[in-house]
Amino acid sequence: MSDVIYKTDDLIASDIDTYLQTHQHKSLLRFITCGSVDDGKSTLIGRLLYDSKMIFEDQLASLEADSKKMGTQGQDIDFALLVDGLAAEREQGITIDVAYRFFATEKRKFIVADTPGHEQYTRNMVTGASTADLAVILIDARKGVLVQTRRHSYLAHLIGIRNIVLAVNKMDLIDYDQAQYDAIVADYTAFARSIGITEFTAMPISGFKGDNITTLSPNMPWYMGKPLIEHLETVELDVTAAQGQPFRMAVQWVNRPNLDFRGFSGQIATGTLKSGDAIRVLPSGKTSTISRIVTQDGDLAEAVAGQSVTLCFADEVDCSRGDVISIADNPPQVANQFEATVVWMADEPMIPGRAYWLKLGTQLVSATVQAPKYQVNVNTMEHLAAKTFDLNAIGVAEIATDKPIVFEPYADNHALGGFILIDKITNGTVAAGMLNFSLRRAQNVHWQTVDITRDMHANLKNQKPAVLWFTGLSGSGKSTIANLVEKKLHHMNRHTFLLDGDNVRHGLNKDLGFAEADRIENIRRVGEVAKLMTEAGLIVITAFISPFRAEREMVRAMVPDGEFIEIFVDTPLADAEARDVKGLYKKARSGQLKNFTGIDSPYEAPANPEIRIDTTTMTPDAAADLIVERLLG
Amino acid sequence: MTRTLTHLERLEAESIQIMREVVAEAERPVMLYSVGKDSAVMLHLAKKAFFPSPPPFPLLHVDTTWKFKAMYDLREKAARDAGMELLVYQNPEAIARGINPFDHGSLHTDMWKTEGLKQALDKYGFDVAFGGARRDEEKSRAKERIFSFRSAAHGWNPKAQRPELWNLYNAKKAKGESIRVFPISNWTELDIWQYIHLENIEIVPLYFSAPRPTYEWEGGLFMADDIDRVEKVLGRKLDVIERSIRFRTLGCFPLTGAVESDAKTLPEVIQEMLLTTTSERQGRVIDHDQAASMEKKKAEGYF
Numbered sequence: 001m002s003d004v005i006y007k008t009d010d011l012i013a014s015d016i017d018t019y020l021q022t023h024q025h026k027s028l029l030r031f032i033t034c035g036s037v038d039d040g041k042s043t044l045i046g047r048l049l050y051d052s053k054m055i056f057e058d059q060l061a062s063l064e065a066d067s068k069k070m071g072t073q074g075q076d077i078d079f080a081l082l083v084d085g086l087a088a089e090r091e092q093g094i095t096i097d098v099a100y101r102f103f104a105t106e107k108r109k110f111i112v113a114d115t116p117g118h119e120q121y122t123r124n125m126v127t128g129a130s131t132a133d134l135a136v137i138l139i140d141a142r143k144g145v146l147v148q149t150r151r152h153s154y155l156a157h158l159i160g161i162r163n164i165v166l167a168v169n170k171m172d173l174i175d176y177d178q179a180q181y182d183a184i185v186a187d188y189t190a191f192a193r194s195i196g197i198t199e200f201t202a203m204p205i206s207g208f209k210g211d212n213i214t215t216l217s218p219n220m221p222w223y224m225g226k227p228l229i230e231h232l233e234t235v236e237l238d239v240t241a242a243q244g245q246p247f248r249m250a251v252q253w254v255n256r257p258n259l260d261f262r263g264f265s266g267q268i269a270t271g272t273l274k275s276g277d278a279i280r281v282l283p284s285g286k287t288s289t290i291s292r293i294v295t296q297d298g299d300l301a302e303a304v305a306g307q308s309v310t311l312c313f314a315d316e317v318d319c320s321r322g323d324v325i326s327i328a329d330n331p332p333q334v335a336n337q338f339e340a341t342v343v344w345m346a347d348e349p350m351i352p353g354r355a356y357w358l359k360l361g362t363q364l365v366s367a368t369v370q371a372p373k374y375q376v377n378v379n380t381m382e383h384l385a386a387k388t389f390d391l392n393a394i395g396v397a398e399i400a401t402d403k404p405i406v407f408e409p410y411a412d413n414h415a416l417g418g419f420i421l422i423d424k425i426t427n428g429t430v431a432a433g434m435l436n437f438s439l440r441r442a443q444n445v446h447w448q449t450v451d452i453t454r455d456m457h458a459n460l461k462n463q464k465p466a467v468l469w470f471t472g473l474s475g476s477g478k479s480t481i482a483n484l485v486e487k488k489l490h491h492m493n494r495h496t497f498l499l500d501g502d503n504v505r506h507g508l509n510k511d512l513g514f515a516e517a518d519r520i521e522n523i524r525r526v527g528e529v530a531k532l533m534t535e536a537g538l539i540v541i542t543a544f545i546s547p548f549r550a551e552r553e554m555v556r557a558m559v560p561d562g563e564f565i566e567i568f569v570d571t572p573l574a575d576a577e578a579r580d581v582k583g584l585y586k587k588a589r590s591g592q593l594k595n596f597t598g599i600d601s602p603y604e605a606p607a608n609p610e611i612r613i614d615t616t617t618m619t620p621d622a623a624a625d626l627i628v629e630r631l632l633g
Numbered sequence: 634m635t636r637t638l639t640h641l642e643r644l645e646a647e648s649i650q651i652m653r654e655v656v657a658e659a660e661r662p663v664m665l666y667s668v669g670k671d672s673a674v675m676l677h678l679a680k681k682a683f684f685p686s687p688p689p690f691p692l693l694h695v696d697t698t699w700k701f702k703a704m705y706d707l708r709e710k711a712a713r714d715a716g717m718e719l720l721v722y723q724n725p726e727a728i729a730r731g732i733n734p735f736d737h738g739s740l741h742t743d744m745w746k747t748e749g750l751k752q753a754l755d756k757y758g759f760d761v762a763f764g765g766a767r768r769d770e771e772k773s774r775a776k777e778r779i780f781s782f783r784s785a786a787h788g789w790n791p792k793a794q795r796p797e798l799w800n801l802y803n804a805k806k807a808k809g810e811s812i813r814v815f816p817i818s819n820w821t822e823l824d825i826w827q828y829i830h831l832e833n834i835e836i837v838p839l840y841f842s843a844p845r846p847t848y849e850w851e852g853g854l855f856m857a858d859d860i861d862r863v864e865k866v867l868g869r870k871l872d873v874i875e876r877s878i879r880f881r882t883l884g885c886f887p888l889t890g891a892v893e894s895d896a897k898t899l900p901e902v903i904q905e906m907l908l909t910t911t912s913e914r915q916g917r918v919i920d921h922d923q924a925a926s927m928e929k930k931k932a933e934g935y936f
Contacts, residue, residue, distance in 0.1 A: 012908055013908065019907075020903065023827065102819075131799065131800075240635050243635045252650070253657045254683070261685060267646055295684065296684035296685075297681075308646040310684070418798065418801070420803060427805035427807060429796050480850070489790060
C-alpha cells in the first residue's frame with residue numbers, strides 16, 4: 001500500500017492542523033461498480049476500503065470470523081463479506097440492492113454505489129448510476145465480454161455517465177497474460193463503439209491480489225496506464241463540468257420570514273450566477289435581476305453549480321416552487337409533450353394512458369405515457385415491439401403532461417431532463433425516465449383564449465356545473481338511478497346531460513374494446529367530454545362501470561375542485577349477477593365474454609366516494625332523491 | 634471560471650437540498666434531536682437551509698431519562714439559539730415500569746427509544762422525521778434510502794424501498810404512513826468532525842477529554858454521571874476512579890463506553906479518531922446483541 005495515496009499517519013501524529021488544512025479541500029467523486037455475481041465486485045470494493053484503512057480492528061475481527069464461517073476464499077479474508085449488508089443477501093450470497101460505501105485518499109473522497117449484477121435488478125443499477133460521475137465495469141478475465149457486460153455498459157451510457165473504466169479483473173487467474181487482456185479490450189472496444197461509447201479507460205487488475213489497485217503491479221510491466229486509484233483521483237467531475245453550462249436553478253422553497261425579505265431557495269443545477277445578473281423565471285418568462293445571493297455565511301458575489309443558495313430579485317416577480325430560474329438570454333424550453341426513454345421499476349406493468357405523477361426537478365405534474373414506440377433488449381440492444389413496459393424494461397415512449405413543464409433534453413442537462421413517475425394510488429416510484437425532446441405538435445398548438453367564460457355560461461343557466469359520476473359493477477343499477485336523477489333535475493329546470501356507457505360506445509368510442517388500455521381511453525374521452533360540458537355550464541351525469549380508481553381520479557383532476565361528485569352504486573357481485581339484466585354475466589361465466597368486470601377483470605371500489613348508494617337497502621327512487629338533495633342542498 | 638467544490642461543500646449542499654424538499658412537501662415535519670455530534674451537524678445544516686428564516690419545524694428529543702447531564706444542558710441551549718421549539722418525549726410506560734439499561738438489557742432500547750419514538754410521532758402527528766443516521770455507521774444502514782418509508786405501524790421493509798434517482802425524492806404517502814429522512818446519509822464520521830471543526834459548531838463537552846469519575850462494568854469503562862442512581866439500580870457500591878476520558882458517541886450513560894484519552898481539542902479528537910483502530914459504534918452495546926441486530930431493530934421501528 002502506498003502511504004502517498006492514503007492518509008499519512010506520520011503527518012496526522014505530528015501536525016494535525018496542517019493535515020486538517022489540506023484535507024478540508026478534497027473534492028468528491030461518486031462512482032458505481034457494475035459486474036456480474038462472480039466478477040469480484042464486492043471483493044474489489046472490500047479491497048479499496050481495506051487499503052484505505054476504512055476498516056477498523058473490530059470490523060476486521062468480525063470479518064475474519066465471518067470469512068471462516070461463510071467465506072468463499074478458503075483461509076483468506078473474503079472482502080466481499082464486508083460489503084454484503086442485509087441478512088437475506090448474506091444467505092443468498094448475492095447483492096440485491098444498492099449499497100453506498102465511503103473511502104478517501106489524499107486527494108479525494110469517494111462514494112461508491114455497489115450495484116447488483118443480477119439480471120432482475122436493472123432498476124438498482126440505474127438508481128446507483130443516476131448519481132455517479134464514473135462507472136467501473138468489471139469483467140472476469142477468464143470469461144471476457146459477456147451479455148452482462150453489454151447490459152451494464154448500455155445502462156451506464158444511457159444514464160449519461162461520461163467516464164467509463166473497463167476493469168479486467170482476476171488477472172491473477174490468467175497468469176497476467178497480456179494477449180488475453182488485449183483481446184478482451186479489442187472485443188469491448190468494438191461493442192462500445194456500436195452503442196455510442198466513444199471513450200473509456202481499460203485496465204488489468206486483480207481485486208483479490210491487489211494488482212494495479214493502488215500501485216502499478218510488478219506482475220504486469222506491460223501495462224502503461226495508471227493504477228485504478230490514481231485514475232479515480234484525477235478524472236474530471238461532472239459538477240465541475242456543469243459550471244460551464246447556462247445558469248438554471250429549480251425553486252424548492254420560497255423563503256419569506258417577514259414582509260421585507262423574499263428569497264427563492266434551491267440548488268444550482270448548472271452554470272454560475274453573479275449578483276446583478278439578468279434572470280428569467282419559467283414557465284412565466286418574467287424577467288428581473290439578481291439583487292442578492294444569500295447564505296447564512298454572508299451574501300455571495302458569485303455562486304456555482306452544485307451549491308444550495310437563496311436568491312433575491314430586484315423586482316417583485318411571481319415565483320414559486322416548481323418554477324425554474326434561468327439566465328435571461330438563454331432560457332430552457334417549456335412543453336407538454338415529449339419523447340422519453342423510460343426505465344420501468346415496478347412489479348405492475350405500465351398502463352398506457354393511465355395518469356401518473358411526474359416529478360422533474362421540483363415540478364410535480366400529472367402525466368400519461370403512451371404505448372411504447374419500442375422496448376430495448378438490454379442484452380442485444382435490439383428494438384422490440386411492446387404493448388407495455390414490465391419490471392426492468394427499458395424503452396422509448398411519448399409522454400404528455402397536464403400542464404407545460406420547464407425542461408431540457410437529458411443529454412444536455414440531467415437536472416431538467418431526468419424524471420420519476422409515481423403511481424397515484426400506491427404512491428410507489430414506478431419508473432425513471434429521461435426526456436429526449438419535445439414533440440413539435442405540442443409547440444405549435446396554442447390555447448385560444450375565449451371571451452365567454454365557464455362562469456358566464458353557468459350564470460346564464462342559473463346553476464353550478466357538476467359531474468355526477470356513477471361507478472359500480474355491471475347491473476348494479478347505475479343507469480337506472482342516473483336516469484331518475486336526470487328526470488328529477490329536469491323537472492326542477494336544471495340543464496343536464498346524461499352520458500351513458502353503452503350509448504357512448506356506439507358512437508364516440510366505437511373504436512375501443514375492453515382491454516385495460518381501451519377502458520382507460522374510454523374513460524379519458526368521457527372525462528374530456530364531461531369537462532367540456534361543465535364548461536358550457538351543464539350538470540353532467542355519467543354512468544360507466546369505470547372500474548379503475550386511477551382513471552376516476554384522473555377525471556376528478558380535470559374539473560375544478562368540488563365539481564366532481566363520485567357516486568358509488570354499491571351492489572354485491574352476487575346480487576348484480578343474479579339480476580343479469582343484459583345476460584352479460586352468463587356470457588362471461590361461460591367464457592364467451594372476456595375482461596368482464598367482477599369476473600376476470602378487477603373492480604376497484606372508491607375509497608372515499610362523495611355519495612355511496614347501498615342498493616340492498618335503498619330503492620332507486622330514494623337513491624335519486626338523496627343524490628339530488630346532496631347536489632342542490 | 635470554474636471552481637471545484639470541496640467534498641464538504643458538496644455534502645452540505647446535498648443535505649440542504651434534502652431538508653428543503655421535505656419542508657416543501659411534508660405536512661408536519663420534525664427533526665429528531667439526540668444532542669450528539671450528528672444532531673449538532675443536522676441542526677447547523679437546518680439553520681443554513683432556511684436562513685434567514687428559523688428552521689420551520691420543531692426539534693424532538695425522545696428521552697430515556699438516562700442521558701448524560703451535559704447533554705440535557707446543551708439540549709435547551711441549542712434549541713433556544715436556533716429559535717426552535719423543543720419537544721421532549723418520555724414513554725410513560727417505561728417511566729412507570731422503571732425501565733433501565735441494567736435490569737432490562739435490550740428492552741431498555743425497545744421501550745424508551747423504539748416505542749418512545751413511535752408514540753411521540755403518533756402523539757404529535759408528525760409525518761416526516763429527520764434523523765441523523767449515516768450510511769457508514771453500520772452495514773444495513775449502507776443500503777437504506779435517504780427517504781425511508783414506514784408503515785402506519787412504523788415498520789421498515791428493506792425489500793419494498795422506493796428507488797431513489799438523481800436528487801428526486803418521492804415524498805408521496807398514504808394517511809398514517811410516515812417517512813424518516815436522513816439528510817446526512819452520505820457523510821462519514823470524519824466528514825462530521827471536519828465540518829464541526831470548520832464551522833465551529835458547539836458540541837457536548839463530553840466529546841473532549843477531561844478528568845471524570847469513572848467505573849467499570851461488564852468489561853467496559855463508564856462515566857459515573859449519576860452514580861447514586863446507578864448504584865441504586867445495581868444494588869451495590871461501585872469503585873469510582875477519576876480518569877482522563879472522552880466519548881466517541883453519546884447515548885445513555887450506562888450504555889455508552891468511554892475511552893481513555895488526552896484529546897482535549899477538536900484537532901486532537903480528529904487526530905485520535907484517524908489513528909484509532911476501532912469503529913465508532915463499538916462503544917455502543919446495541920449492535921453486538923446478535924448478528925444483523927441493527928437490521929432487526931430497524932424492521933421493528935428503531936430509528
